[in-house]
Amino acid sequence: MHIGFLGLGNMGGPMARNLLKAGHTLTVFDPSPLATAALVELGARTANSPAELARDGVAAIVTMLPTAAHVKDVYLGAEGLLANVTRGVLLIDSSTIDPLSAREVAKAAAAQGNPMLDAPVSGGTGGAAAGTLTFMVGGTDSAFDHAHPLFAAMGKNIVHCGASGNGQVAKIANNMLLGISMVGVAEAMALGVALGMDAKVLAGIINTSSGRCWSSEINNPFPGVLENAPASRGYSGGFGTDLMLKDLGLATEAARHAKQPVVLGAAAQQLYQTFSLQGYGGLDFSAIINLFRREA
Amino acid sequence: MHIGFLGLGNMGGPMARNLLKAGHTLTVFDPSPLATAALVELGARTANSPAELARDGVAAIVTMLPTAAHVKDVYLGAEGLLANVTRGVLLIDSSTIDPLSAREVAKAAAAQGNPMLDAPVSGGTGGAAAGTLTFMVGGTDSAFDHAHPLFAAMGKNIVHCGASGNGQVAKIANNMLLGISMVGVAEAMALGVALGMDAKVLAGIINTSSGRCWSSEINNPFPGVLENAPASRGYSGGFGTDLMLKDLGLATEAARHAKQPVVLGAAAQQLYQTFSLQGYGGLDFSAIINLFRREA
Amino acid sequence: MHIGFLGLGNMGGPMARNLLKAGHTLTVFDPSPLATAALVELGARTANSPAELARDGVAAIVTMLPTAAHVKDVYLGAEGLLANVTRGVLLIDSSTIDPLSAREVAKAAAAQGNPMLDAPVSGGTGGAAAGTLTFMVGGTDSAFDHAHPLFAAMGKNIVHCGASGNGQVAKIANNMLLGISMVGVAEAMALGVALGMDAKVLAGIINTSSGRCWSSEINNPFPGVLENAPASRGYSGGFGTDLMLKDLGLATEAARHAKQPVVLGAAAQQLYQTFSLQGYGGLDFSAIINLFRREA
Amino acid sequence: MHIGFLGLGNMGGPMARNLLKAGHTLTVFDPSPLATAALVELGARTANSPAELARDGVAAIVTMLPTAAHVKDVYLGAEGLLANVTRGVLLIDSSTIDPLSAREVAKAAAAQGNPMLDAPVSGGTGGAAAGTLTFMVGGTDSAFDHAHPLFAAMGKNIVHCGASGNGQVAKIANNMLLGISMVGVAEAMALGVALGMDAKVLAGIINTSSGRCWSSEINNPFPGVLENAPASRGYSGGFGTDLMLKDLGLATEAARHAKQPVVLGAAAQQLYQTFSLQGYGGLDFSAIINLFRREA
Structure with a gap:
């Protein structure tokens, strides 16, 4: 699958690497050139903005960001993912944020035809590197089933917690x-x-x-x-x-x-x-x- | 072994029964005639006071009382166990009380030649009846070894927690x-x-x-x-x-x-x-x- | 002075009345027609939106709103006060909100030439009616001095707490x-x-x-x-x-x-x-x- | 009045001095010879034990001790005050202890005909030296009235808090x-x-x-x-x-x-x-x- 990955920090970086290892192709974005370079070396394509990433023919997008403010900005901003992504593309936010913000963003995504999952993780940087993270996932059954192979490439214990926001x-x-x-x-x-x-x-x-x-x-x-x-x-x-x-x-x-x-x-x-x-x-x-x- | 048992409430009653079942002989004391009667029916002897119990040729005494005040009274009182018990008799207090009081009583007992263990339990009335209590025991190694068969008759998990008071x-x-x-x-x-x-x-x-x-x-x-x-x-x-x-x-x-x-x-x-x-x-x-x- | 007053609830209503009593002229706005009608009866003009209020030739605007989200919406929204108010008009927010939001709005106001004060009150609805509120005011000295007569018409104890946000x-x-x-x-x-x-x-x-x-x-x-x-x-x-x-x-x-x-x-x-x-x-x-x- | 004073520490020392200044005669006791010497220099008599103090013809005794354990020992001990004091002598304990202990001691005193007040203080060592302590007093009206001149010599604000223990x-x-x-x-x-x-x-x-x-x-x-x-x-x-x-x-x-x-x-x-x-x-x-x- 061709996947967009946004946020290549201590957690996001190794998670993206595990997606590559599992045979997926990636387009990545991160404000840090060093972080993107490390992924490019392993075969990922790079985008210059969230908007460009969203338009790069991806079938799914995974985000891993520090706060709800970042998540809202990246998804809902004028130059953000929702304004640029194709209808039907699966959206997965693995950031740990408050459930209300998660539900707000997922609702906006669903309204324009993009199924979205909140999927925060536990297991730390060790688990991210080893591909043994636990994913706690909120969203519809079909989106969960669709995303399962991606989670399986990055983690070991994948739990569907119910509707949108319940992962958080x-x-x-x-x-x-x-x-x-x-x-x-x-x-x-x-x-x-x-x-x-x-x-x-x-x-x-x-x-x-x-x-x-x-x-x-x-x-x-x-x-x-x-x-x-x-x-x-x-x-x-x-x-x-x-x-x-x-x-x-x-x-x-x-x-x-x-x-x-x-x-x-x-x-x-x-x-x-x-x-x-x-x-x-x-x-x-x-x-x-x-x-x-x-x-x- | 001939054992004195003092305190035949919801916990002490079934504990005493399990000692009888294991083949020990008992002399019991409790202010409630009903509580003692139940044990007498099963073959226990009865004493009219802690002092009388202490003098009834027992090799060990087990107490199960509600508070530290009761424990101090029963052991240290003028008509209490220490004033009447033969040197060398093993003393076991299974009440749950504060460690300082437990140490104070054990020290007084040791000073007159009576090894004493604090041995509070967990497992509730169900565990007491079933003989599956956990005993958390504080006191010397030799006293612990000496008392082990008694604990084994009343419980399942017997842990030596260290010196006097450490059970509490x-x-x-x-x-x-x-x-x-x-x-x-x-x-x-x-x-x-x-x-x-x-x-x-x-x-x-x-x-x-x-x-x-x-x-x-x-x-x-x-x-x-x-x-x-x-x-x-x-x-x-x-x-x-x-x-x-x-x-x-x-x-x-x-x-x-x-x-x-x-x-x-x-x-x-x-x-x-x-x-x-x-x-x-x-x-x-x-x-x-x-x-x-x-x-x- | 011609003053805009936005938010005519249990607190804002009586505060606006006290400004009228002190001889000021008012243009008021509130989503509730009942609330505005009560003020119109006493001689206030009414506006159909915050934007209209801001454009009604006011020399100062006072707002009294329930939450920071309301304050941000009213001041920073596309149809809000800042987008419509004349440079130099004094802005006073008497809502109780978090200091960070207060500072964010005041900074945006100052950047376009509108001095702004945060001025939450204590004293309850009784104090609002009696004109004996305490105002805790954050903002520049000149804005504070400029606003003082308005506070004096609505309250008794007026304290300058320092720079923007310090009232909150x-x-x-x-x-x-x-x-x-x-x-x-x-x-x-x-x-x-x-x-x-x-x-x-x-x-x-x-x-x-x-x-x-x-x-x-x-x-x-x-x-x-x-x-x-x-x-x-x-x-x-x-x-x-x-x-x-x-x-x-x-x-x-x-x-x-x-x-x-x-x-x-x-x-x-x-x-x-x-x-x-x-x-x-x-x-x-x-x-x-x-x-x-x-x-x- | 001839008063016994027991406990001449940072608080008790200056309190006793203020009684002397007010014209009372004192018999004092404290385990520290230095503490007693300071009072003897000012005219106090000294006793070698609480028992001796109690028997020295005193009309009232004031105690100022660190803990409830000390208070119980001094009053209820075999060689303590109650065992040695004359019926009718007024007892005042100014220690800060728990109300239950205060009531227990006062009850024992009352039972043998000695009215007793609990009278903890506030005001610190400064107030003790200056004679401006606050006394919070529990006990009968008659005992309170009887003791009032003594409190007035040591403090400024003397409050009757109700029955025994209520001072504490x-x-x-x-x-x-x-x-x-x-x-x-x-x-x-x-x-x-x-x-x-x-x-x-x-x-x-x-x-x-x-x-x-x-x-x-x-x-x-x-x-x-x-x-x-x-x-x-x-x-x-x-x-x-x-x-x-x-x-x-x-x-x-x-x-x-x-x-x-x-x-x-x-x-x-x-x-x-x-x-x-x-x-x-x-x-x-x-x-x-x-x-x-x-x-x-």
Whole structure:
């Protein structure tokens, strides 16, 4: 299939490479010449603008952008994708943005005959490179079926979450819970150790009890509990605190519009914000445990 | 072995029965004649006071009491166990109390030559009846080894958590995390559904993603997601909100003494307290989701 | 002075009337014919659109609108004020919106030669009718001086808060603190009474001690403490819970953009949201105390 | 009057001096010889134990101790005051402790014919030295009237809060609100300044608006707003963060026993605990603003 790919950053770049590897042809666009050059080397064509990309005979377009403002601009702008794309071309936005914006853009696309899916991912840059991302997809059944081979080229776990916007809903609901659980594990581990327990013993008990969760089993925030977790290498790599902050902001904003209370979600957001203010926004989000431990 | 058992309530009663079943002989004490009668029928001897129980030639004593005040009274009181028990008799307290009190009592016992273990349980009244409780045990290696057959008669998962008091530490750390996770799952599920997702689809995504935890997988608070969870039967049965409140109170109090922040732990405690004040303290703690959902 | 007035709701209507009373002539616009008719009766001219109002020879325009989206639409839209107003006309927006939007609109106005002030108010519909509003004003000194007589016709306390947007900053910072203090007073009063104190005695002590604040002295949430407070008339009248929610949403959103933690601000927002979800959004915000009291 | 005074620390020492100045005779006790020596120099007699003090012909005894455990020990211990004091002697405890403990001790005193008042103070070491303390007093009318001259010698504002324990209730309710308000002011000031406002202008607006409170007017946490506040001298002096933590701990514990939610009270406690953990427990509690500001 001939695919347009817009947004070749840390996530978009490797995703586009996996589409090429799977035998698709690509036309790419990114404001950074370096980013496009890397794809051109692997055989992609380049476009000079979103409009040019949309007109390059593509059967589908994938976008991977930082914020809802970028997504709206790229799709709805006077020189944007919708104004230039052929009727019937499938549109896939893999950016993580708020569900309301996702639905607004998809509605405009559908109104002019372009099926659109919101398809945010989880799995990080590692998953993007390895082609093992999880895609949480919102949109019609037919668009989902149509897009499935593309997702399969870039990811491993592809979940249809329901109608338009529900991919974003699933992502922010899951990540809000993740952000809360991690603070919970951090507090429980720090408390247990302060009261005299060995961290590994405590983690072992939690992981076979009702406190167990992804954050205790896979990304335990206490240094030394898991050899390969960020906590055991100075909290480098992993999922950055500021990225968690972004997702928690999306969740609490969506909750505000839905008039839905998220008490611990909002509290977790404020704790990561406090930690980020102290200069640690670049560390894996499990580093939040340092807010609760006396410095060595 | 001849064992004294003190405290024959909803938990202690079935635990004592399982000791009898395993072939041990028992002398029991409880202020309620009905509770003792049930055990006497099964072959237990009865004592008229803790002091009498302590003097009845027992090789070990197990206690299961509601609060630290009861534990201190029963062990340290003028007419209590320590004042009457023979040197060398093994003491096991399975009450859930704060670690400081547990250590204080164990220290007094050790000082007069009675090894003592704190051994709070999880698994509820169902686990007590079935003999499948988890025991989280604090105390010396030799006391732990000595007591192991007794635990094995009453439970399935027996974990040595380290020195005296660490059984209690493990229990309150785990349960604080559990209390936080449940609120997190409740908020995430309520938010996702308010934003248009199907509850089962959302639970499925969370359970295969980084938000997964015991509360989402085993005790999901959204009605209808799990057929056998309390949420699907009006939140009856399960682990009561007021019991969760008790454990969160123990955790935040222990944190206060350890000068350890537990921000979400304290917030979760206050939410369950708010919910209990509205009259729902007897419902399974997953009912906390009703604080975040518009009434039908 | 000939003034355009756009937005004749519960606040804008009486504000416009006070400008008429002070001898100014008005051209008004509102989508509701009833709202405009009331002003026409008092001598105002009416316009059929914001564009027509802007072209009606006005020397200044005052707007009073519900949200930032309305403000942006009215000022920046193709048929909006900026596209139609004469260079030099003074623009005053008294809506309560986020500071970033206020600054964006004011910058666009300034760029085409129209000085603009953000001038949100406090004092409620009572203050609007009585002409005793407080105006918190952001913008240049000369625009502030120029607008002063208009503010003086509608209000009593007119404060220059600094450059563009700072009127909004002052309003949301103050109201966030107000929202927090009210919850604080509610918790303290409910706790004191639960522990056996008389509510009036407790309020008296707080009001002469370090806990005193506007919420304890002027709008005490405990029924019967102040004869004339909403708490003593079923929480009717006053400043609605949902209006407080709106302002807390503006504050936490502005904080998010400024990467500034507001832990208690966010917590207070979630509590009012929880209370509103239970169906009480129309009650004075002091009714939040009912979240902390067992129902009678 | 001949008075026994027990506890001659930073608060008790100057309080005892003011009783001497007012013409009373004193018998004092404190474990520190230095502390007693200072009072002996001013004419006080000294006792070698609480028991000896109680038997020294005193008409009233005042105690000023750090915790409820000390109070219970001193009053209820085998060698304590109640076991040795003459029937009818008036007992006044000015320690800040939980209301339940205060009521327990007062009840024991009353049962043997000794009227007892709980009378915690506010005003700090400065107020203790100047004799301008506020006394919040719980107990019977007759005991209050009887003790009034003693309070008047040590303080300025003497408030009868109702029955036994209510002095403590008033103190912890007020101080919980104070702890919340201070965090609220800190967040509002930090947010306003981050959004571009001048701190003094913002404080001025808040202090004439609905956000005004003791913490904004008298102890504003932003440096430079008030010349004489701790914030303008590196947060030295004032009311220490760890003392605020103690009072918040008493408030949340009392709330727990009363089954009363204190959501923001508990959140504020955790924030001060987090700040104390970072090493700042000795600074005035207004320094909590540094948790919300990027370090210079």
